[in-house]
Amino acid sequence: MISAKNLTMIYGTDHKAVDDVSFEIGKGEIVGFAGPNGAGKTTVIKMLTGILKPVSGSAVINGYDIVKEPLKAKSSFAYVSDNPDVLLQLTGLEYINFIADVYKVPTEERAPRIKEFSERFAIADALDTPMREYSHGMRQKLMVIAALIHEPPVWILDEPMTGLDPSAAFELKQMMREHAAKGNCVLFSTHVLEVAEKLCDHIMIINHGRSIYQGTVEELEASYPGKDLESVFLELISYKKSDETEA
């Protein structure tokens, strides 16, 4: 459902933020995207969602190339960005309605969805309040609700757990599982390796713009016997870093 081939992004004239990254995410998969700060996770996600145009390579979402058929591709995914401070002048409901209008969600479908999601995330009471007055966590919840309102097959979530309270984080993880179980796919970036470990079918690790691991958590742990995921992750990153320095 998500196919990235040789994605490369250069900021300015020489800062290569992403270098030749390729991966495939199939139906029913939840994939965690990990890496240190500045590794290139958000840049990859921005290329997948059409915010950035790759210098080379291609991204195909649900069968549609994001550059060649942008509107069809964009209609196929839900995107939660890493910053929920968007259109704060609107009330929560106005923002959801705006996104629902943009994705042409019929009234009879959106009303029950808004009701269900807002109750699951315990934000229903605040829907008529301007988002300027929301806490960071409430804004994050609202971004998730708005992104999912059109029930797309592909979810692309950039650090979606940040700011969520434990019950909302639990609900979101539950929803991700339900979504994947229906034959859809989820790609999310995270710094919390435990979440990736418990939730993902596969993980991808990126460092200095290059993909350094793709596979299951079990396979990764098996190749470093006796070590937990955190230690493996740190070793992988430091190894690659020293490797590059030597090179």
Next chain:
Amino acid sequence: MSNVKYLFNIYNKNFEMPLPKKGFKATAYTALAIIAITCIIVPCCLIVGFITNIMSQAMMLEGSKTGALMSEIHIMSVFSLVFGLFVIFNVLYFSSDREHLVTLPITPTELLAAKFRHTYFAESLMEFLVILSMFIGYFIACVSNYQTIRSFGLISILLALIGTFVTPLLPLVYCAIISMLLMALLKNVKNAKIFSHVSDFFLLLFVGLFLLSFKDSGGITVNNYIESLLAENNLFFRICNILFFTVPLLCKAMEAESLLLALLYLIANVIPVCLMLLIGKYLYQEGLYTAASLGSSHKQADVNKLNMKLTSVFSACFHKELKVLLRTKAYSNNCVYINLLWPIGVFLFFSLSSKNENVQRFRELYGNPSYPRAALIMMLIVIAVSFIASALNTLASTAFSREGAHVDLIKYIPVPYSTQLNAKILTAIVFTYPSLLLSIVVASYFLNFDFLTGLTYALTALLAMTICIVTGLAMDSAAPYTVWSDEYSALRGNLNSFFNMAVSMLVAFLLCALIFLLFELTPASLSAVTILVLVILTIASILAITFGRRIIIDNMKELY
């Protein structure tokens, strides 16, 4: 106080709008900067200097050497006070960096001093130039009137240089003190709307006071203005003399060439700053607490009763634009309500100048078919105002900057760029064109022009406005200013709006000059010239829409 220096330096760096450094865009921005300087800053300074010179000469003949200079500095100070209040409010209490800065080990006084210092320099740059022009105009008048360069001395020149930089200080100090006192007084109200209406109140107060002060002298005319200054019975300026007490002191020191008065002037400027810092020491922190706890009344939403109807994609984008503009005080004041100035201005101009001979003469000539030049001048005014009004409200030239850090929303929602652009164009039109139409209707009441003439003006305004809006959008889409600390910064720190204004003024000037010369130098009738104007504007509008839209959409694809 090194913390003040560090903070000040950081503010200055953060305030700078990033501009393209290489390629065509960088060259274009350099060209725009040159146009902006030659079309806005230089003409403004020349006009202000000229007015000061003329008025000073007139008043010097009656024995008042610095009366005109003082009155103009007073008007400038009132502007600084009225428009600085909202800026200071935002900077001191509502900027997004507030929550980060208050956690740092710096005193509220240091924070206040740094924020004030930054705002003073950032807001007063243009003011410095205008005040300098006033002084130059004044000195030229001295030489012309007294026929000798010795009509002013070294102290005058030094005071003028100091006054250029110090004059905007007192109004801004008042703004800071008023902000802190209001925050303290209204601590228990905790409603942001009350705070944001204070600047409106002061604007109305000073405009009302200014108009009231000319009530008994038969309207605002240059003669009445000068006479009231000479008689020293003008209520507005008497109040200003007390409020901006440093200005009379400056003028007296210049007039008397007195070193003692010059020192007094400097001390008189330092005292309010110290007072502000003293008040800040006791009230600023409390005000920050109040600002952090402000909010509108929380409504408990019933999810079953909320409106969730489907609207079209275009309508959704359009309504989003409207809501953002109308619900943000900085945008609603500077982009929306500012348009009301034009019809109100036209009304006040004709009402208050009912006894002015020149205006009376123009109105007579306008109705006389034997003098088509009056009608031509009216047409030129419509063109110039349409261009300037469309640029002044910055609706188009900040359309992408207003999106802020989330400008990438434009990229990832499945809405064609053309649809999103149309929503932005319509938003700019919806707030600009009605005010232009209303201005034409008001003018028609005073000038008694017929429906067809009104229709011609309306069409001219529509076409000029369209060109200006597309130009503004193209400029802002090329290099939007999206990383700002508060919404007001999106407007005041945005060079795109400044450049758009410069280009609009230049285009309006060239177009008007061309039309005027065409009428004067060829045997073309007024009707022929009018048709030609409409044809030129129509072609320019079509070109702007066709090519301009393409450029904007290409720029939108590059946004992130």
